[in-house]
Amino acid sequence: MSGQRDGEEALRIRKRGPLTILTINRPDANNALDDAVRGALLRACDRIAADEETGAVLLTGAGNEAFSTGYDLPQLAALTPAEAEALARTARTVCERLAGLDVPVIAAIKGACIGAGLELALHCDIRVARGDARFGFPGIGLGLPPGSAAVDRLGKLIGMGPASALFITGGVITAERAFMLGLVTNVVGIAEFDPAVMDFAGHIAALPRTALLQLKRMLKAAMLGAVPETVGAEALRRAFDEGEAGERLRAMFGGPAPGSAIH
Numbered sequence: 001m002s003g004q005r006d007g008e009e010a011l012r013i014r015k016r017g018p019l020t021i022l023t024i025n026r027p028d029a030n031n032a033l034d035d036a037v038r039g040a041l042l043r044a045c046d047r048i049a050a051d052e053e054t055g056a057v058l059l060t061g062a063g064n065e066a067f068s069t070g071y072d073l074p075q076l077a078a079l080t081p082a083e084a085e086a087l088a089r090t091a092r093t094v095c096e097r098l099a100g101l102d103v104p105v106i107a108a109i110k111g112a113c114i115g116a117g118l119e120l121a122l123h124c125d126i127r128v129a130r131g132d133a134r135f136g137f138p139g140i141g142l143g144l145p146p147g148s149a150a151v152d153r154l155g156k157l158i159g160m161g162p163a164s165a166l167f168i169t170g171g172v173i174t175a176e177r178a179f180m181l182g183l184v185t186n187v188v189g190i191a192e193f194d195p196a197v198m199d200f201a202g203h204i205a206a207l208p209r210t211a212l213l214q215l216k217r218m219l220k221a222a223m224l225g226a227v228p229e230t231v232g233a234e235a236l237r238r239a240f241d242e243g244e245a246g247e248r249l250r251a252m253f254g255g256p257a258p259g260s261a262i263h
Contacts, residue, residue: 011040012062013047016198018055019205020048027063033116034072038094045097055212056205057101058197059124060108061117067107070115070139091116092149099123100220102213104204108197109133109184114172119150122157125219128200129175129184130193136172156223158182 012023022044024031031037048054061067071087079087098105098120107124113135121127137146146167154163158181166173175187188196204212 010036030066031061032072066112068117
């Protein structure tokens with residue numbers, strides 16, 4: 001496994017075969033998202049978009065206490081209103097860049113996943129939670145509304161009723177409740193979490209790349225609510241033309257190669 005340095009260690013980047021692992025590296029601050037982390041995430045997304053060897057991305061937080069507790073509050077406290085608006089726009093850009101990656105992105109969530117940290121996780125394709133994970137937008141108690149990208153994304157994932165309750169009350173829910181709502185897809189015990197997540201993400205990263213890219217394209221279109229009627233047919237054609245589908249099927253069931261003569 002190789003390592004790279006980015007953002008003065010604000011974000012650790014590792015490669016494990018076709019899996020790229022991004023670790024928010026501010027454990028002493030519960031992985032709060034400051035300017036260094038946001039900048040490093042944007043650069044990492046650019047790097048991943050240009051990397052044809054990456055099949056999937058795993059996003060997590062350093063240490064055992066938090067995936068991320070959201071905005072760095074001491075930094076936020078020093079901002080003017082205009083600077084706060086600019087920060088929120090940058091935070092949304094980070095989320096959109098993460099969601100816009102061509103490969104699947106998996107969030108491995110342990111401990112607190114709060115505020116802008118949860119907003120970041122919402123823009124991943126799959127969320128896997130450790131048994132002690134907890135989720136919410138408690139900023140309303142400080143007079144802080146959630147980012148607009150969080151409202152839209154959470155409402156689509158779990159429905160506007162439960163989403164509205166979370167936002168308005170500022171309540172925090174357990175991993176089990178998050179699983180029941182459909183916010184996370186798996187809840188894994190604390191002892192098994194790290195190896196189970198690595199196996200899960202590694203399996204996804206090793207799937208046929210062309211098929212993964214086409215599937216991610218369809219999922220992005222579905223999240224936006226506008227899936228062209230031709231997208232499925234085009235995806236299947238590309239899986240045969242650019243990917244391994246035809247070759248794998250012929251290896252399993254036999255049959256002539258495309259363009260070969262049939263007598």
